[in-house]
Amino acid sequence: MATVEIRHLGVRYASAHGPVTALQGVNLQLAGDDFVVALGASGCGKTTLLNCLAGFLPATEGTLALDGQPIRGPSAERGVVFQKHALMPWLNARDNVALGLRLRGMPARERQAIAQAQLARVGLADAGDRPVWALSGGQQQRVGIARALANDPALLLMDEPLGALDAFTREQVQETLLQVWAQTRKLVFFITHSVEEALFLATRLVVMTPSPGRVLRTFEDLPFSRRYLAEGQARHIKSLPEFIALREEVLALIHQAPPSQAPADVEALHA
DSSP, X not given: OOEEEEEEEEXXXXXXXXXXXXXXXXXXXXXXXXXXXXXXXXXXXXXXXXXXHHTSSOOSEEEEEETTEEOOSOOTTEEEEOSSOOOOTTSBXXXXXXXXXXXXXXXXXHHHHHHHHHHHHTTOTTOTTSBGGGSOHHHHHHHHHHHHHHTOOSEEEEXXXXXXXOHHHHHHHHHHHHHHHHHHOOEEEEEESOHHHHHHHOSEEEEEETTTBEEEEEEOOOOHHHHHHHHOOHHHHHTSHHHHHHHHHHHHHHHHOOTTOOOOOGGGOBO
16 A cells, blocks of 8 residues: 655745745645545645645655655656646547556557556446547546556546536546545545535545645545445435535635644644
């Protein structure tokens, strides 16, 4: 099982108005097959944190490590699903999924077989030969998920991958994500603006403060994703009194979080 350790992470940007601190004093440990969701108001540094984990952005201070190895750049060990699918429009769905394997030099027959298996995993077994422009938005995002899985990463990073979808499709892909997670047992780090989405997907929820981004509170062992996997009734779960109560608690926490809140010891803030 993968282990991620983030220690005293800080990120500062240069801007026309002077340096901007996007993250400060972030400490997190992620391990096992958790589905970790980071949530917070705009400007809380969620995407910055994900980009650091992906190796796209260097830290200004502090360290990040995957399985004890420092993160210093992109790697196939960390698969990324982007907010926009970022698929190659001149390739069909199967070849998009196989692209990373092709770049690694894997033989055509082997990479095509892996790509087809991952398309089947996300419910697109019959879509391999279709051009991506002929797919719906939800199908395109499923292809993006399959592409990230094709390299068999230890850590799956998801940058608001459902934000551009309509409400009905978004719920469908949420369910697909949980089914894929249950099958692969990957460590997932997912960011979103939706409190309902966060609670439905997460086994562990990280709430962040804005300006600069810090960990305000973590909620451990959330039961709703596993309950969905056991019962298969998403709308029923989202209407449960305990789900609604926690949604309102998290919303209040986000709205009340002051930008200048002092760094919190994440291990002391377990719900």
